[in-house]
Each structure stands twice: as C-alpha cells, then as structure tokens.
Amino acid sequence: MNSVIQSKAPAKINLTLAVRERRPDGFHEIESWIVPIALYDTLSFAPSDAWMLEVIPPTPTVAVDESNLVARAARALAGVSGVPCRARVTLQKQIPVGAGLGGGSSDAAATLLGLNQLWNLHWPIERLLPIAASLGSDVPLFLDPCPVIVRGRGEVMEKLSKSWRGWVAIVIPSFGLATADVYRRHAETVPASVHRNQPWIAASQDASTLSHQLFNDLESAAFAIEPRLGKIRDDLSNQLSRSVRMTGSGSCLFSIFDSPTEAEAWSGAASPIIGPGYRVVVVPTLN
Numbered sequence: 001m002n003s004v005i006q007s008k009a010p011a012k013i014n015l016t017l018a019v020r021e022r023r024p025d026g027f028h029e030i031e032s033w034i035v036p037i038a039l040y041d042t043l044s045f046a047p048s049d050a051w052m053l054e055v056i057p058p059t060p061t062v063a064v065d066e067s068n069l070v071a072r073a074a075r076a077l078a079g080v081s082g083v084p085c086r087a088r089v090t091l092q093k094q095i096p097v098g099a100g101l102g103g104g105s106s107d108a109a110a111t112l113l114g115l116n117q118l119w120n121l122h123w124p125i126e127r128l129l130p131i132a133a134s135l136g137s138d139v140p141l142f143l144d145p146c147p148v149i150v151r152g153r154g155e156v157m158e159k160l161s162k163s164w165r166g167w168v169a170i171v172i173p174s175f176g177l178a179t180a181d182v183y184r185r186h187a188e189t190v191p192a193s194v195h196r197n198q199p200w201i202a203a204s205q206d207a208s209t210l211s212h213q214l215f216n217d218l219e220s221a222a223f224a225i226e227p228r229l230g231k232i233r234d235d236l237s238n239q240l241s242r243s244v245r246m247t248g249s250g251s252c253l254f255s256i257f258d259s260p261t262e263a264e265a266w267s268g269a270a271s272p273i274i275g276p277g278y279r280v281v282v283v284p285t286l287n
Contacts, residue, residue, distance in 0.1 A: 004046045007114045009106035010145050010286055011039040011095045012138075013168060013247040013254055016199060019186060019217040027137070027153035028183060033200045036145035036286040037168055041095050041107055043070070045114040048088040056090060061097045061176070069108040069135060076131050077112055083119045098176020100248025102138045109142030147287055149200060164203040164210055164256070165287045167263040171236070171244075171253040171270065173229060174277040177222055182249040186221035207256045211243035214256075222250040229253070235273050242266060260284070 012034050020029040053071055055062045066072065070091055078085035089111070095103030112128050115121075125143050132139040137154030147163030150156065199213035223230030229246070233253055236244045244255050257263040260282060267280040274280070 004044055005114050005118050006042065006044045007110040009041040009043060009095075009103070009110035009142065010036045011101035011103055011106065012036050012141070012145075013101065013170070013252075014216060015164070015214050015245075015256075017216045017218060017248070019183075019190075022187060023153060025153070028187070029152065030150065030154060032150050032154075033147075033163075034141060034150060035147045035163060036142075037101075037170075038283045038286055039095055039101065039170070039281065041103055041110070042092040043107065043110050043114060044090045045111075045118045046088040047118065048086050051085050052088045054088075054090045056092045059093065059097075062091075062093060069104045069139075070111045073108040073111040073131075073135055073139075074115055076134060077115055077119075077121075077128075080131055081119065081121055081123075083121070087115060087118060089114075096172050096176065096252070098178060098250075099172065099252040100177070100246065100250045101170075101252055102142065102248065105136050105138035106142040106145075108132070108135050108139045113143065145286060147200075147285075160200060160203075162203060163200060163285075163287055164205075164207070165285050166207050167257045167260050167282060167284050169255050169257065169263045169267045169270070169280055169282050170247075171232065171274060172279050172281065173232065173251045173253075175226065175228075175251060177226060177229075177250040179249040181225060182218050182222050185225055186218055189224065190217065190220055207258045207262075208242075211245075211256050214243065214245050216246050216248075218249050219246045222246060226251065232274055232278070236270055239273055240266060240269055 014032050016033040018031045053064045095101050133155050147160040149158040233244050242255050244253050263282040
C-alpha cells in the first residue's frame with residue numbers, strides 16, 4: 001500500500017437551479033449551473049489494519065459512524081473492488097454542514113479518489129462514476145471538479161468549456177437546512193420551475209450583469225422553513241444594491257464579483273447588516 005495520501009475536497013455553488021417535475025423514483029428533475037469554489041475540506045488516507053475515521057474538529061453535526069458519506073464511500077468502493085475496507089482517514093472540516101455547498105458529497109468523491117490510490121486500484125474516473133452516483137446526486141461532479149450543467153436528478157453532467165470566472169462572497173448563517181425538508185416544502189407549495197433561460201450561454205458578461213440572471217427555485221421553500229434566511233437575503237439585496245442568491249437547498253447565500261477587491265468591499269459592508277453569528281468568506285471560482 002502507499003503512504004499517507006492527502007486530498008482537497010472543494011465546495012460548489014449553484015449559480016442557477018431550476019426544479020422541475022417529480023420523477024417516478026421520487027426525485028425531482030433539475031437543471032443547474034454549478035461551479036466549484038476554493039473552499040475546501042481536507043482528507044488524509046493512511047494504511048491501517050482496520051477502518052478508522054476521525055473528524056477535525058469534532059462536531060455533533062458530522063458523524064463518524066457508517067452514516068458519514070466518507071464511510072459509505074469507502075464501504076461502497078471496497079464492496080465493488082473486493083479490497084478489505086481498511087484505512088485511517090482524517091477529515092478536516094472547513095465547509096459548513098447543511099449549507100448547500102456540497103461538502104459531504106465532495107468528501108465522498110475525495111474518498112473514492114484517495115482510496116483508489118491508497119488501495120492501488122488505479123481505476124479511471126469512469127469506473128468510479130457509478131459508485132459515486134449510488135452515493136448521492138452531487139457526488140459524481142466532484143470526481144473531476146469543473147463548471148458543469150447538471151440535469152436529471154443530478155446524474156447527467158455537461159461540462160462547460162467556457163464558464164463565468166470570478167470571486168464569490170459567501171454568507172454562512174449560524175444554522176443549516178436539511179435538503180429533504182426543503183424539497184418537501186417546495187413540492188407542497190411551489191409549482192414546477194418556469195425558468196427556461198440559460199445564462200451560462202453568455203457567461204462572459206460581467207458579474208454585475210450576470211448576477212441579475214441567476215435564480216434558485218428552492219429559495220421560497222427554504223425561506224418559508226427558515227424566515228431568518230429570507231430576511232438576510234432581502235436586507236443584503238436592498239441595502240447593498242447587489243443581487244444575492246441562495247446556493248443549493250441552503251442555507252448559504254452568495255453574491256458574485258469580477259475582482260477580489262469588489263468582493264472584499266461587499267463583504268465588509270455586509271458584515272454589520274447580517275450581524276453576529278454569521279460570517280462572510282470570499283473565495284475564487286475553480287475553473
């Protein structure tokens with residue numbers, strides 16, 4: 001076996017998210033423009049005589065048992081490959097949980113890639129894709145992070161040769177949202193998406209113009225579950241005259257910029273508006 005392997009698991013944002021009709025399998029058809037961002041969890045994989053998972057810092061919101069996507073990914077890869085599920089894995093969390101940033105899915109993808117190397121499988125990404133898809137709709141896109149359009153329930157990916165590049169100011173609330181709860185509320189109260197515009201086609205335009213074309217069909221459901229989130233979005237949009245959107249099923253909000261200077265200035269102005277218990281981080285896209 002190889003020595004210790006380290007891997008970075010990036011977060012993502014949904015620049016657009018259209019939620020269409022419910023499928024027979026219970027999932028919704030979606031169409032979403034997703035870009036990876038430079039906010040990372042870090043995983044290390046080392047040889048071991050048993051399976052061990054440590055999360056740093058320890059937190060009650062991140063399990064270390066079999067419910068953790070890292071453990072599920074390891075078991076799935078071991079089951080398909082026939083390799084004993086033995087490794088010492090350390091997960092350093094930076095991506096908040098329940099935030100709509102895809103941290104758990106990215107951790108699972110990084111686990112497949114890391115153990116593929118640690119266990120000397122040398123499988124190509126194409127062979128890992130079915131395993132990733134079995135773990136969750138977002139997991140496959142993190143095997144090769146790049147700007148994509150995802151469709152179906154998230155398993156159909158179209159890589160974009162050109163996509164908007166810039167800086168993202170992410171508002172991280174002090175609370176998270178459960179994806180299942182948001183989709184359930186959406187299905188109960190909101191009709192299928194009417195969004196047909198595809199702003200990624202003209203992604204070369206400046207961030208200020210592009211930001212007004214972004215959308216997320218899950219916002220109204222998320223704001224109904226957590227009204228504080230809707231208030232923060234409205235306060236930021238109204239007081240700073242800049243479009244603010246939610247990523248995924250929440251709870252994080254974001255605004256996009258063409259330069260770090262603009263993003264940092266907005267972040268500084270946003271901090272007193274959102275108040276204590278919330279924070280803003282500025283990161284570039286990964287294109």
